[in-house]
Amino acid sequence: MGQPRAVGSADGPPTRLPLVLTALWATAVGLELAYVLVLGPGPPPLGPLARAFQLALAAFQLLNLLGNVGLFLCSDPSIRGVMLAGHGLGQGWAYCYQCQSQVPPRSGHCSACRVCILRRDHHCRLLGRCVGFHNYRPFLCLLLHGAGILLHVSVLLGPALAALLQAHTPLHTAALLLLPWLMLLTGRVSLAQFALAFVTDTCVAGALFCGAGLLFHGMLLLRGQTTWEWARGQHSYDLGPCHNLQAALGPRWILVWLWPFLASPLPGDGITFQTTADVGLVAS
Numbered sequence: 437m438g439q440p441r442a443v444g445s446a447d448g449p450p451t452r453l454p455l456v457l458t459a460l461w462a463t464a465v466g467l468e469l470a471y472v473l474v475l476g477p478g479p480p481p482l483g484p485l486a487r488a489f490q491l492a493l494a495a496f497q498l499l500n501l502l503g504n505v506g507l508f509l510c511s512d513p514s515i516r517g518v519m520l521a522g523h524g525l526g527q528g529w530a531y532c533y534q535c536q537s538q539v540p541p542r543s544g545h546c547s548a549c550r551v552c553i554l555r556r557d558h559h560c561r562l563l564g565r566c567v568g569f570h571n572y573r574p575f576l577c578l579l580l581h582g583a584g585i586l587l588h589v590s591v592l593l594g595p596a597l598a599a600l601l602q603a604h605t606p607l608h609t610a611a612l613l614l615l616p617w618l619m620l621l622t623g624r625v626s627l628a629q630f631a632l633a634f635v636t637d638t639c640v641a642g643a644l645f646c647g648a649g650l651l652f653h654g655m656l657l658l659r660g661q662t663t664w665e666w667a668r669g670q671h672s673y674d675l676g677p678c679h680n681l682q683a684a685l686g687p688r689w690i691l692v693w694l695w696p697f698l699a700s701p702l703p704g705d706g707i708t709f710q711t712t713a714d715v716g717l718v719a720s
């Protein structure tokens with residue numbers, strides 16, 4: 437069995453292709469949204485105060501979204517460079533043959549990232565990186581602000597969708613929203629109508645996806661579980677909702693959702709974890 441050690445980056449970082457594809461997709465949606473808003477009926481009519489509030493909300497959402505994307509990508513959740521020596525190899529430690537190292541409890545090897553991840557949750561295919569101990573907070577905030585910004589864009593598209601409904605039959609509109617590519621390729625709709633349907637579909641599907649992810653991970657957050665532990669019915673690290681929130685988001689867990697750069701240092705190191713048995717919460 438090998439000794440615990442700091443794992444280097446000999447395998448190199450994972451491919452950036454998923455991130456590039458996601459960025460291209462987000463750019464396409466942004467450009468088509470601008471196209472719809474500039475050439476179409478525009479955003480909903482609002483008074484100056486409501487318009488200022490809407491612009492402030494959009495800026496807040498966008499800054500949070502971009503800030504959390506940056507933090508998520510800059511935080512390395514892996515064991516690369518982490519000095520594991522000096523930690524007692526107690527219960528839960530295992531040997532990873534790919535990393536050739538002892539790895540701590542709750543960590544797991546990711547074949548896409550080609551390294552073990554501390555408190556591994558899952559591999560995010562959209563951003564091409566694992567979600568683990570050091571980037572769980574920006575991941576959760578991304579889900580929240582992603583859902584928020586997509587709902588906001590859906591509201592902005594309201595007048596354009598209303599105009600589309602007035603100009604065509606409900607059947608035509610439904611076909612456009614359900615099969616926009618087919619309607620475009622068969623020449624039944626204009627490019628502007630296709631762009632509107634594409635952006636609407638993306639926003640609705642994206643908001644549902646982010647909302648469902650937020651609900652699921654909110655449940656895991658309160659129960660102190662990773663996705664892997666949830667799938668296997670393990671509750672060894674459930675210290676109660678308040679402690680679980682602090683363990684994942686730091687002491688200022690109520691405020692971290694408002695600003696990505698708000699300091700809220702995590703109490704643990706991602707290597708050792710308190711268990712329900714340690715704090716006497718285990719059911720007898």
Ligand SMILES: [Zn+2]
Pocket residue numbers: 532533534535536544545546550551552553
């Ligand atoms: Zn490994």
Ligand SMILES: [Zn+2]
Pocket residue numbers: 546547548549550558559560564565566567
């Ligand atoms: Zn991964």
